[in-house]
Amino acid sequence: xxxxxxxxxYLVKRTGEKVFLECVQDMDHENMFWxxxxxxxxxxxxxxxxxxxxxxxxxxxxxxxxxxxxxxxFSLILESASTNQTSMYLCASSSTGAYGYTFGSGxxxxxx
Amino acid sequence: QKEVEQxxxxxxxxxxxxxxxNCTYSDRGSQSFFWYRQYSGKSPxxxxxxxxxxxxxxxxxxxxxxxxxxxxxxxxxDSQPSDSAxxxxxxxxxxxxxxxxxxxxxxxxxxxxx
Numbered sequence: 001x002x003x004x005x006x007x008x009x010y011l012v013k014r015t016g017e018k019v020f021l022e023c024v025q026d027m028d029h030e031n032m033f034w035x036x037x038x039x040x041x042x043x044x045x046x047x048x049x050x051x052x053x054x055x056x057x058x059x060x061x062x063x064x065x066x067x068x069x070x071x072x073x074f075s076l077i078l079e080s081a082s083t084n085q086t087s088m089y090l091c092a093s094s095s096t097g098a099y100g101y102t103f104g105s106g107x108x109x110x111x112x
Numbered sequence: 113q114k115e116v117e118q119x120x121x122x123x124x125x126x127x128x129x130x131x132x133x134n135c136t137y138s139d140r141g142s143q144s145f146f147w148y149r150q151y152s153g154k155s156p157x158x159x160x161x162x163x164x165x166x167x168x169x170x171x172x173x174x175x176x177x178x179x180x181x182x183x184x185x186x187x188x189x190d191s192q193p194s195d196s197a198x199x200x201x202x203x204x205x206x207x208x209x210x211x212x213x214x215x216x217x218x219x220x221x222x223x224x225x226x
Contacts, residue, residue, distance in 0.1 A: 031213075033213070043200070043216045090155055090156070099144075099161075100161050101156075101158070101214060102158065104155060105154070105155050106154070106155045
């Protein structure tokens with residue numbers, strides 16, 4: 001089975017800190033995605049990548065950046081964490097073609 | 113109009129009944145359709161995919177696709193309390209087929225009462 005691993009299940013950070021969320025997939029998928037999920041707002045795409053060193057903005061990229069130096073790893077960076085970035089962060093990957101995503105288990109980030 | 117629309121619910125059905133979850137989409141060129149199940153506090157899990165018009169069955173689950181009417185549905189037969197979750201509909205638009213990007217609906221919460 002495809003495995004998408006997110007480095008932390010729960011994370012508490014202070015306002016202004018730089019935060020790194022890591023995601024690793026083990027099935028050689030080309031595409032990787034970062035979403036946040038908030039009650040009543042559904043899944044919102046932050047950034048995605050379809051190849052190493054390639055990235056594209058999603059619907060809500062402000063306050064975030066990403067890095068994809070290796071095919072299996074896609075990192076989400078909060079440059080200066082703010083309380084409105086408290087959320088569940090979900091990483092996903094997929095193969096090119098008509099396939100669905102496999103999600104990681106999620107990171108619940110709280111910014112205090 | 114949202115690209116992918118679902119009734120947020122909650123949809124409440126008695127145990128053993130058929131639960132019917134519906135989803136409409138706006139991009140007529142959409143090619144691939146998915147249903148995800150998400151338990152509270154957990155991440156979404158892919159349970160069904162469908163690519164052509166008609167029905168696709170997998171155990172107690174049946175996905176139905178009607179491209180002319182631009183809707184996709186999920187039927188859950190013999191509903192169990194363990195089916196209580198939020199069900200997300202996701203669509204791959206034609207223009208995003210190479211990058212694999214999916215558009216998600218807001219999800220429908222299903223409650224199966226014993």
